[in-house]
Amino acid sequence: MFTTLLLPTVVTTAFSPAYTTTPRLKPLNAVGIFYSTTTGNTETIAGYIQEATGLDEIYDIGSVEASTFTGFDGMICGAPTWHTGADEQRSGTSWDDVLYGWMQEADLSGKTIAIFGVGDQGSYAENFCDAAGELYDVLTERGAKVIGFTSTDGYDHDDSKAIRDGMFCGLMCDEDNQYDLSAERASTWISKLKADGMPF
Ligand SMILES: Cc1cc2nc3c(=O)[nH]c(=O)nc-3n(C[C@H](O)[C@H](O)[C@H](O)COP(=O)(O)O)c2cc1C
Known part of the structure; x- marks a missing residue:
């Protein structure tokens, strides 16, 4: 009786397949934030x-090697603006060093990027999210295709260097004045990126 009860367990183990989890259909490093x-x-x-995409990790651009960045097929890149009205290095964060450092040598042809x-x-109505426009300029110069443009409707600014052909060159968020809209804006934008071909 004891042997009979144990037998199904032994048989199951002996004939288990080599893997126990569902194989991934996508490469591990398709998209990085x-x-x-x-x-x-x-x-x-x-x-x-990250929540809207379900991706495992977000990366501080100041703490990664060029090869980590370029190892992805798609990148979602975000920057604040601190250097009001500046022509270059508008972010005032690590992006300034990265954009004019290792990024100048990076080959981004074939990469899909969203900003x-x-x-x-x-408070900065004439320069709303200017650094996003600088990311657009530098990353497209390196060969990237930028997707995920959004309407300027719903914002109350006078000018922005992040506008291309009448649209924002990505998702713009304002945690100072419209923090309650950000999560929903991000979620809607990610749906758009999926439809537009970000290789999730
Ligand atoms: C001195 C200073 C300059 C700023 N300049 C700009 C600006 O030119 N354009 C803009 O949209 N926001 C500007 N901001 C607002 C910040 O970009 C905003 O608070 C942002 O959420 C900060 O992001 P972080 O917390 O990720 O650094 C400025 C804020 C300060 C205090």
């Missing part, structure tokens, strides 16, 4: 994006 921050707001938005900016349209 990269951000930099001074007071934490851009990290908050990166967190909303998010974080700023304050109330």
